[in-house]
Amino acid sequence: MSEEIILETRDLVREFKGFIAVNGVNLRVQRGSIHALIGPNGAGKTTVFNLLTKFLAPTSGTIFYKSEDITGESPADIARRGVVRSFQISAVFPHLTVLENVRVALQRAMGNSFQFWRSERCLDTLTGRAIELLQSVDLAEFADAVTVELPYGRKRALEIATTLAMDPELMLLDEPTQGMAHEDVGRVTALIKKVSVNRTVLMVEHNMSVVAGISDRITVLQRGQILAEGPYAEVSNNPEVMEAYLGTGHD
């Protein structure tokens, strides 16, 4: 059963004014797995994420989610299908409170988001669930804080809680541990492992110990193309991969 493919791309290509950032990528992500997308800076990882979530339109190629062609859909529609992304640069709502950040993600399902004549107090029914989500990332005590005041690592944890509020089937995390202090990295890694139960996670990650620790499969991207794919042990011993990484000074 774990052989089922939740997300698949066929010959995905994206050009920027003649520069080919993503060049014929065929990616297959298994349902229920943690799949890491790695590669040197500028390899095209974020661009792949932008294509998968339609923040960028592919120049050519097709994207299938649960065997359905979703290449023509809008980013909001893809999110509604349960494919929810985070961003490489911390993506919170800085001047909303921590609680409001999560609540606004829960709110859409209530179907009252166009009601400008009602008091926001009708959102109070979401508070309990929002606090639960904050607890799952150790942020409950900051619920009433204005988000901009949180330390960086906490903001990234909040992003994960907000993403989880969407109850996504497929989470796309773009460098969730980037720029974090060592102890935060461990916490967020454990968190990703924890929330990956009953979900699929596709993540871009530079930190190799994180990748080695939790990912089931790895795809290595280089200059827009897939260089290798497989379990960590296999991929990390691939001489081409080692060279690609040594060549750009990664450890």
Next chain:
Amino acid sequence: MSDTSQASATVPARTSASLRHQGVAFVVLGAFFLTAPLAMYPVFLMKVMCFALFAAAFNLLIGYVGLLSFGHAMFLATGGYLSAHAAKVWGLPPEMALLTGTAAAAVLGLAAGLIAIRRQGIYFAMITLALSQMVFFFYLQTPFTHGEDGIQAVPRGMLFGVFDLSNVWAMYFFVYAVTGAGLLLIYRIVHSPFGQVLQAIRENEQRAISLGYRTDRYKLLAFVLSAALAGLAGATKSLVFQLASLTDAHWSMSGEVVLMTLLGGLGTVFGPVAGAFTLLAMENYLAQLGSWVTVVQGVIFVICVLTFRRGIIGELGRVIKRPL
């Protein structure tokens, strides 16, 4: 959840207590405009209220959605012309004339919004400016506006067939009620489920999209609401002055509302009111300086931008540590 109080002691919090401050501010504002006619000309105060509503409508976009419209004069003028025309030519009672002006501004808002809403930042400002210039030339050319003369001697009429608005006090309290209702509606919009989404879009549109919000639709609705309220302000103004003229459609009017909002405090509930009052008071009391008023305004504006960037109410809110 015993720890929340500790967290909010170190980090500024937005709780229901801070919303109570806004309730208090509403009462203070209401009391001010009730008693102010004892010391100031009612016509001047009515003008302030109309512009306060206009600026508050504009602020709904810039302050809560992050969209800088540089063409809001087109909605003010549309509200004014249509209600003046409805009252004078069609003979509608004042309440229906206001509705006509507001609805017309909303329709124009929908059309302009559909064109402008996908543009970002400065392009949004430019396209709204361009559209409002087109609307200006339309009103300049079309016969019903009477060109440079404007629609004059607009009858104020009988409100609900009962209150004779040619009485200055009846008119005053009518304007008071309309402005109050408009400001309360804006307050409600800001603090509604819809307002929450608007703020999320202002804060980080990409993230809002990734949470499944079709942000263009929210921005469009906000634009239409803002246009309608600006139209209501223009309609009310045309009854106060019994005149609808090209001044309201001119691009400098779009600039003036930007100035009022910045001066009062962007993204604050009461800033636009304070900004409108300050700017109009300057125009009024410095009138003997002639064209120097513009220079004085410019200097004050520069000082404002350099020293208190949050605007009058924004700075006040910072001092008392509560958003106003």
